[in-house]
Each structure stands twice: as C-alpha cells, then as structure tokens.
Amino acid sequence: MSLVDRDGTSADALLTDLYLDAILAGAAFGPGGPFDRDAAPGLDPVARAAADRLRRDLVRVHPSFRFEERLATRLAEAATAMRLPTAVGAEGRVVPFRAAAVLDPLAGDPTAGDASGGPNDPRELARPLLIGGALTSAAISIAGAALVAWRRGRPGRTPMARAARAARAARPARLARLD
Amino acid sequence: MEEARRDPLRFDALYRRYLAQVYSYAYHELGDHHEAEDATERTFLAALAGLPGFEERARPADGEGASTFRVWLFQIARNSVSNQRRSRRRHPAAPIEAAALVADPMDVEGNATLRDEGAAAWRAVGRLPADRRQALILRFVDEMSNAEIAGVLGKSEGAVRVLVHRALRAVARDLGGDA
Numbered sequence: 001m002s003l004v005d006r007d008g009t010s011a012d013a014l015l016t017d018l019y020l021d022a023i024l025a026g027a028a029f030g031p032g033g034p035f036d037r038d039a040a041p042g043l044d045p046v047a048r049a050a051a052d053r054l055r056r057d058l059v060r061v062h063p064s065f066r067f068e069e070r071l072a073t074r075l076a077e078a079a080t081a082m083r084l085p086t087a088v089g090a091e092g093r094v095v096p097f098r099a100a101a102v103l104d105p106l107a108g109d110p111t112a113g114d115a116s117g118g119p120n121d122p123r124e125l126a127r128p129l130l131i132g133g134a135l136t137s138a139a140i141s142i143a144g145a146a147l148v149a150w151r152r153g154r155p156g157r158t159p160m161a162r163a164a165r166a167a168r169a170a171r172p173a174r175l176a177r178l179d
Numbered sequence: 180m181e182e183a184r185r186d187p188l189r190f191d192a193l194y195r196r197y198l199a200q201v202y203s204y205a206y207h208e209l210g211d212h213h214e215a216e217d218a219t220e221r222t223f224l225a226a227l228a229g230l231p232g233f234e235e236r237a238r239p240a241d242g243e244g245a246s247t248f249r250v251w252l253f254q255i256a257r258n259s260v261s262n263q264r265r266s267r268r269r270h271p272a273a274p275i276e277a278a279a280l281v282a283d284p285m286d287v288e289g290n291a292t293l294r295d296e297g298a299a300a301w302r303a304v305g306r307l308p309a310d311r312r313q314a315l316i317l318r319f320v321d322e323m324s325n326a327e328i329a330g331v332l333g334k335s336e337g338a339v340r341v342l343v344h345r346a347l348r349a350v351a352r353d354l355g356g357d358a
Contacts (some may be wrong), residue, residue, distance in 0.1 A: 003342040010337070013344035017325065020343070039208040047344075050351035057300040067216050070200060072225060075194055078227055079187035124180050 015043045016051070023055050180248050183230060190227050197249065198223075200321050201256045207316045208260045210305065218263050222256040229255070250330035253321070255330060303353035310334075311346035318343050319331065 183189040201222050206215035212349045237245040304312055310332060317331060325336045325343075332339065 010342070011343055013340040016344040016347055017340050020318060024319070034224060044348075046351045047288075047347050050347050050354060053300055053306070053354065054347070054350065055321050057297040058207065058304070058316065060199055060320055061206050062199045063202045063212075063219065070193060070221050072191060074220070075190060075223060075227055078224060079190055080339065082187040082227070178337070 012044070012047075017048060019043050019048060019051055091117060180233075180235070180246055184233065187227060187230065190230065193226075193248070194223055197252055200249075201252065203320045204253065204256055204316055205260050207301075207320055208313070209263060209306070210301070214263055214267075216261040221251070221259045221262075221354070225255050225259070226252055247330065249323075250327050253317070253323075253327075253331045260311075270326045299354060300350070306353060307346055307349055311349065313344055314339055314342045315346045315350070 180193065183193055198219070202215055202219045205218040205222070206212065209215050209218060229324065233251055236247040304315055307315065313332060314328055317328045318325075323331070324341045327341045328334075328343075329336045332342075334342070
C-alpha cells in the first residue's frame with residue numbers, strides 16, 4: 001500500500017469514526033434515537049448506509065432472568081469461598097521477633113523508648129512472661145531433687161538396694177587407695 | 180471496583196452492571212444463547228478469581244471515576260469466546276432473535292422484513308475476519324470507544340479506527356446495494 005493510499009484510508013477511517021460517534025451518541029436515547037445525520041459529510045454514502053443498518057441490527061441483548069440469578073448465586077458462592085481463608089486467620093500479620101538490643105539492659109536506657117506504653121515500648125516487650133508450662137517444669141524439678149535426697153537418707157528395702165548403696169559408698173575409698 | 184477487590188462479595192454490583200454487555204458480545208460472536216451463557220459464566224468466574232490481580236491503568240487525567248476494568252473484563256470475555264469458537268470448530272449460525280427485539284410486535288409483515296434484513300446483516304458481520312468482527316461488535320453493540328477497543332484487542336487506537344472502517348466497508352459490499 002502506498003503512502004497516499006494509507007493516508008487516504010486514515011482520512012476515511014477518521015470520517016467513519018466521526019459518523020459512528022454521532023450515531024452511537026444518538027443510540028443513548030434508545031433504538032432510533034436522534035443523531036446528527038450530517039456528521040462527517042464527506043463519508044461514502046455506502047459506508048454511511050451500512051453503519052445505519054448495523055446500528056439498527058446489532059443490538060444489545062440481555063440474558064434470561066433465570067440465567068442472571070443462577071450465575072449471581074454461583075458468583076456469590078465463589079466469592080464466599082474466596083473470603084473463607086480470610087475468616088480463618090489469613091488476614092493475620094507477621095510480627096517480627098523481639099530484637100536482642102531491646103532486651104539487653106546494657107544496650108541503652110530502657111525508659112528512653114516509646115513513652116506511650118504502646119506495643120513498641122521496650123518495657124512492654126521486655127516484660128517477662130509467666131507461662132504455665134515453665135512453672136510446671138520447675139515444680140517437677142524441685143520434687144525430683146527432694147525425692148532423690150529422701151531416698152539417699154532412707155535405708156534400702158531390698159538386699160539389692162542395700163548392696164548397691166554399700167558398693168557406691170565404698171567406691172571413693174577404693175579409688176583413693178589406687179591413687 | 181476497589182470495594183470488590185477488598186471484598187469479593189461486592190463483585191455482584193460489577194456483575195449486574197456489565198452482564199448485558201458481556202453477554203451481548205458473546206451472543207453476537209457465537210450466535211447461540213446457550214453458548215453465550217457458557218462464555219458469559221466463564222468470563223465472570225474468571226474475572227472474580229482474577230480480581231485481586233487486576234491492575235487499574237486509568238490515570239487521573241482520564242477523568243474522575245475512569246477505570247480500565249471494562250477493558251480488562253472484555254479481554255477475559257474475548258478469550259472465553261475464542262476458546263468456545265475453537266472448541267466447536269464451526270462458524271456461528273446467524274440467529275434472528277436480536278432483530279425481533281426491536282420490532283413492533285403488532286407489525287407482523289414488518290417484523291418478517293426486519294428479521295430478514297437483520298439476518299443478512301448478521302451473516303455479513305459473521306463472515307468478517309475475527310479482529311474486524313470483534314471490533315465492529317465492540318463498537319456497535321457495546322458502544323466502546325476506540326481506546327477501549329484498542330485495549331481489548333491489543334492494538335493501537337489508529338489501527339482500531341482503520342479496522343472498524345474496513346469492516347464497515349466489507350459489510351457494505353456484502354450487503355450490496357440494499358445496505
């Protein structure tokens with residue numbers, strides 16, 4: 001295609017576009033709505049007639065009410081499924097672990113932080129936590145130590161226990177003799 | 180749009196707003212109500228699923244409330260329709276129901292003439308190459324601007340203007356002198 005042909009096509013395309021803008025603006029008033037028929041006077045009458053006919057025949061159609069509501073229901077179900085992960089905690093945020101500097105009393109004045117006492121207040125972050133599990137663990141340790149001490153001071157009930165205890169008591173003396 | 184992105188349940192408003200446009204596009208492309216319903220359903224389900232990834236490309240200079248959502252939605256619709264056309268591997272029949280929608284129900288003889296003329300126009304549009312046909316449908320049925328059509332088809336505005344012009348000339352030739 002030569003440059004002249006291309007320019008000619010572009011000019012015709014602009015005229016067509018101008019006319020289509022006019023008739024589609026008229027379509028806003030409904031089928032057969034008024035529009036400026038004199039728009040783009042240089043447009044080929046055949047193209048103009050074709051545009052008029054397509055404007056009349058290529059109409060927007062609406063689906064059935066049943067289809068519209070069925071699809072609306074399906075979309076609502078899909079939307080609910082998309083929201084579900086959010087409901088079970090996906091919208092939670094990741095909180096960075098407390099920095100060592102905040103917990104280190106030598107790193108700076110702990111009272112120099114956020115005076116508002118908010119979540120970033122070092123005093124808040126450094127507050128020791130009492131967790132039930134830790135207390136339970138400590139209690140078990142104390143009870144264990146008491147049990148061992150009590151059993152050491154108590155004579156064994158069985159001959160085997162007494163023999164074991166006598167062997168253990170004699171062991172440092174034997175080692176001392178070997179030295 | 181933003182509300183729907185934050186809360187998928189708000190998608191219903193967008194669905195109601197664009198349903199007839201998407202359905203009309205699919206119907207004019209496929210020529211069958213049931214296939215148009217299938218393509219419409221796939222389009223909206225895909226749009227809902229892809230909504231978090233939608234990127235608004237409208238600029239403040241485009242005006243208040245300007246959005247590229249419709250262009251994005253019709254890109255999805257175009258893919259759905261293309262897939263459907265490929266799957267059936269046949270040219271759409273030229274339905275005549277659309278012409279009847281704008282006819283006077285009391286004018287039987289006039290309706291018959293309109294249906295014949297409407298069917299001829301549909302056939303002429305249906306015989307166009309895909310990009311010309313789509314451009315014509317988007318321009319006449321969905322009343323899109325050249326910029327919007329360019330976004331849907333992935334072409335420049337100038338290319339779309341020429342595409343529509345050539346499509347119109349081809350339809351005029353096909354319809355002969357009675358256009």
